[in-house]
Amino acid sequence: MKNKQITQSIIRNIIAWLFSLICLIPLLLITFNAFKDKKSAASMNLMLPHPIKLENFVTVVQKGKLLRSFINSLIYAGGSTILCVLLASLAAYVLARNQSKLNRVFYMFIVLGITLPINYVALTKVLQFLHLNNTVIGIILLYTAMQLPFMTFLIHGFVSKVPVELDEAAVIDGCGPIKLFFYIMLPLLRPAVATAAVLTFLNTWNEFVSPLYFLNKTEQWPMTLSVYNFFGMYYKDWNLVCADIFLTSLPVLIVYLIGQKYIVSGMTAGALKG
Numbered sequence: 001m002k003n004k005q006i007t008q009s010i011i012r013n014i015i016a017w018l019f020s021l022i023c024l025i026p027l028l029l030i031t032f033n034a035f036k037d038k039k040s041a042a043s044m045n046l047m048l049p050h051p052i053k054l055e056n057f058v059t060v061v062q063k064g065k066l067l068r069s070f071i072n073s074l075i076y077a078g079g080s081t082i083l084c085v086l087l088a089s090l091a092a093y094v095l096a097r098n099q100s101k102l103n104r105v106f107y108m109f110i111v112l113g114i115t116l117p118i119n120y121v122a123l124t125k126v127l128q129f130l131h132l133n134n135t136v137i138g139i140i141l142l143y144t145a146m147q148l149p150f151m152t153f154l155i156h157g158f159v160s161k162v163p164v165e166l167d168e169a170a171v172i173d174g175c176g177p178i179k180l181f182f183y184i185m186l187p188l189l190r191p192a193v194a195t196a197a198v199l200t201f202l203n204t205w206n207e208f209v210s211p212l213y214f215l216n217k218t219e220q221w222p223m224t225l226s227v228y229n230f231f232g233m234y235y236k237d238w239n240l241v242c243a244d245i246f247l248t249s250l251p252v253l254i255v256y257l258i259g260q261k262y263i264v265s266g267m268t269a270g271a272l273k274g
Contacts, residue, residue, distance in 0.1 A: 029044060029242075030242045030246050030249070031242075031246060032045075032046060032047065032049055033049075033239060033242040034239065034242040034245075034246040035053055035243075036053060037051075038237050038240075041239035041242060044238060057243050057246075057247065059243075060230070060243045060247060061247070063230075063233075064226055064229075064230040064244055065226060066223065066247055066248075069223040069226035072220060072221060072222050073222040073224075073251075075136060075140075076139055077201050077204040078201070079140040080141075080143035080200065081200045081201045081204065083140065084144045084147045084148055084200045085151065085200065088151035088152045088154075089155055089186065089189060090181070091110065091156075092155035092156035092158075092159050093155075093159050093181060093185055093189075095107045095110075095152075095156060096156050096159040097159070097164070097167065110148070110149050110152050113148070113149030114149045114150050118146070124214070127142070134214065134215060134216050134217060136220070139210065139211060139214055139215060142214065143204045146203075146210070147199075147200045147203060150199075151196040155189060155193065158189060158191075158192035159185070159192075162188055166185075166188070167180060167184070191262065194259065195262055198255065198256070198259030198262060201255055205224075206224065207224065208225070208228070211224070212225060226244070226248070227244050227248050230244045231244075
């Protein structure tokens, strides 16, 4: 019986490793070919680069205007992450603690945004009416609205498992609503808030369609659109295209690796809390 369990465990691990390697193939293709010359990268194989061409990245940064795009992406992703996490935390706390019939309907209305498709025609009309089309504030608010339903849902499930007695004890001690949320509740929500922040940042950084529709000026484009524009100009130079994709994906990989422990702890804490 014990030998059978060991054999099954080995088979499961082998299958998991095979799936992981398959998922890593695109990343390895981009990484290896980003350091090759034009001729070697044209075949798009998994051969190690020889010699290593670091000047590919210099060319990409200069001709692809990646520095400007990086700053834009950082502003859009950072601004929407801060705004989305703050609003989602406030909404989740109020809706979880005050479960009236109206609040339950309002919560379902917010969560419905997870499944509903985005109507870009209506969004364009709204942004034009508010004079926010083709503006930094407009795209940050748009990103925030797109991520808000799921983040509210995520944090709401965590808040509902925090004992209400903590709120009551803080109120008895003379704690006001604002101080109660920021000094008592928010530290308890740290795993869920960290998870929401990492996911919002990653989703916003990888967004392609929204800035394509709502940002008409190339100097306002994020890194995802810069890759699209760069590929149109250098589609024959796969070494440069791969270098561009590598630099664009690098911040996402770094944020994910840093925030991975927070995502896992947030999901685990939300499941075990109570």
